[in-house]
Amino acid sequence: MPTISRDQVVRALAQSLRAAFVDGHSADVPGLGQFRIEHEKSRLLEDESGNMVLTPPRDTIVFEFEAEK
Amino acid sequence: MSDLVKDVAQRLKIPDEEAKLVLNALSKLIRRQAMRDGVVRVPEIGVFRYEDKKLTFTPDEQLKTAANHRYGGMKPLPALAALEGGYDMAALDMPEDFVLSLDRLPESVDSEEVSTQQEEKDASVAARAETAEGQDELAEPVSEVLESDTADSAGASSAPSQPVEKDRAAAPPPREKTSRPTQSSWFIIALLVVGLVIGGGVWLLTGDGTGNNAAVSNGAPITEQPAPADVEDPPPAPAEEDEDAPSDEPVEEDAPLEEPQVEIDVAAGGYTLVVTSRSTRAAIENVVGAYREVLVPQGYPVSVLAPREGETRYRLGVGQFDDVDAAVGALEELSGQIPSGSWVLRLRPEMDPDS
Numbered sequence: 565m566p567t568i569s570r571d572q573v574v575r576a577l578a579q580s581l582r583a584a585f586v587d588g589h590s591a592d593v594p595g596l597g598q599f600r601i602e603h604e605k606s607r608l609l610e611d612e613s614g615n616m617v618l619t620p621p622r623d624t625i626v627f628e629f630e631a632e633k
Numbered sequence: 634m635s636d637l638v639k640d641v642a643q644r645l646k647i648p649d650e651e652a653k654l655v656l657n658a659l660s661k662l663i664r665r666q667a668m669r670d671g672v673v674r675v676p677e678i679g680v681f682r683y684e685d686k687k688l689t690f691t692p693d694e695q696l697k698t699a700a701n702h703r704y705g706g707m708k709p710l711p712a713l714a715a716l717e718g719g720y721d722m723a724a725l726d727m728p729e730d731f732v733l734s735l736d737r738l739p740e741s742v743d744s745e746e747v748s749t750q751q752e753e754k755d756a757s758v759a760a761r762a763e764t765a766e767g768q769d770e771l772a773e774p775v776s777e778v779l780e781s782d783t784a785d786s787a788g789a790s791s792a793p794s795q796p797v798e799k800d801r802a803a804a805p806p807p808r809e810k811t812s813r814p815t816q817s818s819w820f821i822i823a824l825l826v827v828g829l830v831i832g833g834g835v836w837l838l839t840g841d842g843t844g845n846n847a848a849v850s851n852g853a854p855i856t857e858q859p860a861p862a863d864v865e866d867p868p869p870a871p872a873e874e875d876e877d878a879p880s881d882e883p884v885e886e887d888a889p890l891e892e893p894q895v896e897i898d899v900a901a902g903g904y905t906l907v908v909t910s911r912s913t914r915a916a917i918e919n920v921v922g923a924y925r926e927v928l929v930p931q932g933y934p935v936s937v938l939a940p941r942e943g944e945t946r947y948r949l950g951v952g953q954f955d956d957v958d959a960a961v962g963a964l965e966e967l968s969g970q971i972p973s974g975s976w977v978l979r980l981r982p983e984m985d986p987d988s
Binding site: 568570571572573574575576577578579580581582583584585586589591592593594595596601608609611615616617618619620621622623624625627629632 | 635636637638640641644645647653655656657659660661662663664675676677678688690692693695696697699700701702703704707708709710711712
């Protein structure tokens with residue numbers, strides 16, 4: 565059985581997460597929790613100088629920890 | 634087995650079950666270290682913190698970029714300038730329909746609507762960029778794709794980002810703000826000039842050039858008073874009769890001038906056109922004068938009609954007709970002079986406001 569280092573696992577997990585997010589998918593990490601993408605609409609806000617600006621929409625990562633078993 | 638486990642197994646070239654065990658072990662390690670030290674940083678993934686007996690997560694920049702790759706590089710836009718058409722949209726390299734939809738915006742737009750439209754456009758621009766780039770990031774190591782993304786939001790996000798920069802740079806000078814109103818005012822001036830030319834032409838053709846052209850308002854045959862002989866049939870063919878009447882025919886001095894009927898004889902029955910209604914008699918009386926001034930000379934009496942039993946609104950009736958066909962004909966004839974929602978009503982004795 566080949567040995568796998570912790571760094572290899574972390575790197576593989578990071579790559580898999582990024583691949584899932586690029587496709588807009590959520591990702592369940594066993595024992596840790598669920599990463600999912602939430603969409604934020606563009607909004608009309610007042611900036612520091614008092615001007616109204618239209619913020620761009622964006623997709624953000626939300627993480628929910630899995631209850632420890 | 635989740636897709637993530639399968640993907641990790643593929644990358645590590647191990648069976649799925651084994652990948653699940655490995656990920657479980659990593660998860661346990663992260664949890665323990667976070668609880669022990671309060672914070673644990675996992676390279677390329679993010680920072681896990683244990684605060685107030687709760688675990689929180691802050692994603693790494695690369696991960697954030699991957700999640701937000703569709704909107705990467707977009708910057709806030711000055712909102713009012715966008716609504717006032719203060720941008721040179723042609724220079725933005727945006728899709729054609731984006732410009733058109735902005736042009737179609739009504740005078741008053743609520744912010745929610747604007748943000749929704751903006752978002753839809755953003756999404757469509759991002760989608761175009763995405764399809765242009767192709768979707769084979771998964772085939773390649775994702776990190777390569779993302780690194781180029783992070784550098785300056787190149788690749789998929791370069792299309793939207795450059796225009797935004799241009800946009801911000803172009804926004805402050807009021808050059809475009811003034812150009813749009815100027816174009817529209819030139820258009821209005823041109824319309825006025827064309828209207829004047831057409832009006833003058835009509836006046837020359839129909840009028841006698843002596844200033845006796847009061848009849849030209851709205852193109853309606855309001856008065857042909859100068860020739861009492863014409864009293865028989867005032868409405869039709871004003872132009873021809875005007876030319877002949879004053880010069881050729883000597884006016885019969887004793888021809889009695891028929892007073893036009895001012896009020897509708899509600900008791901006589903028939904049909905009328907309801908042009909408007911008000912909740913009080915005082916309110917409807919306020920508008921009677923304006924209608925009488927224009928329509929009575931054309932032969933249409935105007936009266937207030939009382940609400941029938943079970944109704945609450947006073948109506949303003951125009952004209953009195955023997956049958957529905959005549960009423961409908963008048964409705965068409967008066968289109969442009971009475972509100973478009975006017976309708977035919979059968980007159981009943983109880984509608985007499987004085988009864």
